[in-house]
Amino acid sequence: MATTPKKKLSVLKRVRQTVKRNMRNRGVLSEVKTYRKKFDEAIATKDQDKVTSALRTVVKVIDQAATKGAIHRNTASRTVARLSRRAHAALNAAE
Numbered sequence: 001m002a003t004t005p006k007k008k009l010s011v012l013k014r015v016r017q018t019v020k021r022n023m024r025n026r027g028v029l030s031e032v033k034t035y036r037k038k039f040d041e042a043i044a045t046k047d048q049d050k051v052t053s054a055l056r057t058v059v060k061v062i063d064q065a066a067t068k069g070a071i072h073r074n075t076a077s078r079t080v081a082r083l084s085r086r087a088h089a090a091l092n093a094a095e
Contacts, residue, residue: 028070035061036083043086046094055087 035058042054059080066076 024068025070028065028068032058032061032065032071039083039087043090046090048091048094051087051090055083058083 035054039051039054039058042050045051062071062076062079065071066073071079
């Protein structure tokens with residue numbers, strides 16, 4: 001019967017690090033999704049105060065995710081630009 005090769009310590013450490021980062025990033029990305037949904041609900045109501053406050057919070061959460069490395073900074077910037085454009089369009093349509 002063949003024996004399984006012994007795993008190196010560096011491989012085991014890398015696996016532990018990957019699992020830890022994966023769990024951290026999953027929580028951060030879940031938070032981003034939650035606030036994007038709240039932003040979408042605020043857009044649906046077309047209430048100016050709700051839209052501006054929801055946009056402010058979602059931008060803050062996306063910037064934090066980019067700072068932590070959960071998403072790339074260019075992806076964060078692109079997402080914020082798209083959300084801002086949607087908010088601006090919704091507020092202008094409401095007037």
